[in-house]
Amino acid sequence: MEYVVTTRELTRRFGNFTAVDRLNLSIAPGEIYGFLGPNGSGKSTTIRMLCGILEPSAGSGQVLGYDLASEAEKIKPHIGYMSQKFSLYDDLTVYENLDFYAGVYSIPYRERRHRIGEMIELASLSGREKDLVAHLSVGWKQRLALGCSIVAKPSILFLDEPTSGISPTSRKMFFTIIQRLANEGTTVMVTTHFMDEAERCSNIAFISEGRLIANDTPDQLRNQVLSGVLVEVEVAEPMQWLAKLENLPYVKECSLHGSLLHVLLEHENKMADLRVYTNSEVNPITPSLEDVFITLAKRDRG
């Protein structure tokens, strides 16, 4: 397969700290590639190298066939990048911001009006074209930032925690737009701490301390990362039970999911014991990506 992004042993050091450590990635066209990992694991640094903003210390990589080290300037016109901080102009209107970015990407004047109209439609910004950005709520700003980053119709889009601090309704709307773009052929690489968003990705790479420790489809990760039997326990005071269950010899892991406890047992024959111990319902479940995330993060540290 022809990949849109490939990296080989990609590494970035800051002083004596290695932020990204010999990373090998390949991203296929049209994929929604989820890039997950704990805070400080090197996600943003990787994305910034792929965008040609930051030079690699070692290793190599290609984006759309251009080399990261020698052709960084050629990469930039073909990609869209939305960072954690939206760089919009508060004292310009929605339309003016889009017009500004259309200018930055040198979109010919005769195409601009049409293109901006498309972005307003796509990002559900209709009716707010003349509003000052300062007056928009975070969810609207975020969609406008997305519109600005894809005004040049990039074939690959990098999104670095695009939904931090955004309400559930706005997040859903945002991801539906992302899915629509991917469906039309745009490749999307996205970092997120929301596991329901990770579920919407076609591939997930998980990094920790700069190293790639898992890379697969959400389905495969759910089925293969955890060893043992995962069960769900509904108890009245889950937080109190957490410490008690963690200390049981046959419990490998125990974590809180909303008001429920997820308990990883060595073997399914321990379900009865747990049922007696907690005097509650104990039901086997398919692991969620959150379970996978926590297991991977713990395993890598331990």
Added chain:
Amino acid sequence: MIFTETLTKKFSSITAVAGVSLQVQQGDIFGLVGPDGAGKTTLIRMLCGLITPDSGSITMVDNAASGESSASFGYMPQKFSLYGDLTVMENINFFGAMYGLNGTIINQRADEILQITNLFRFKQRFADNLSGGMKQKLALTCALLARPRLLVLDEPTFGVDPESRKEFWKILYQLNQEGMTILVSTPYMDEAELCKRVGFMNNGRLVVVDSPKNMKSRYPYRILEIKCASRQPEIFQGLPEILESNFYGDKYRLVVQEAKIAEAAVVEFLQGRDIPLYRLKETKPTMEDVFVALAEKEVVEWSMSSQPVN
């Protein structure tokens, strides 16, 4: 612990908080949720005495909001407001001094709190070199220095990874068990699920206050989960029986009015297009579903009819 009556705040033509009457009881973990721009931060800032209300009243134990005694509550703002070029301990000393504590007491309390927040080993590290989750824990440490009886946190886990968020909430629970009342706003619905009571705000109004359990049992719709051969995100969008549909990698989650009718419609729809159906089942609503439903205008009646449950 906190009582507000018809609390209102306007910023020029926008009413950020509109007549909010809120009660937070001693020992509560009270979660404040709502869409962006609902007025959560403005409400929290008024409670902390940082913004003066236009009208309405706030009554707090120890009169904390009047600004006379800041010792009765701790506040952790949305933005990281610590000094990156100071170490963990230097930040603590600075905030301790701001609260008027002497050096001995600061050291003693810092040791205690840093044990709880798991930052003891990092006393000499510059705040800038802490991870996102650790920064939040340091901000919490500083907010706890004055031994508050009430802790107010505005989106404390913003941008923090799932594991660190869980650790943060363990700490909140421990503090609550030791008798601290907690008021916290959050965009994460799994965190709302952990609160004893949740207040949902929209357009400046407090629309509903209830326990997560009651909120979920009052959810007016039904949820269907579908696995089928299609991977088209918006395939079910046009069906009249389906109110909302979302695609999660390998399955669809549909919000419907009548489960049986919608199930039949989905089966017929897929059959008509020769798309094999692998699984179809009803699932329980989560706080996320409750949030989305509440954020829509149509369900205002549903929420107005509910009573606060203690």
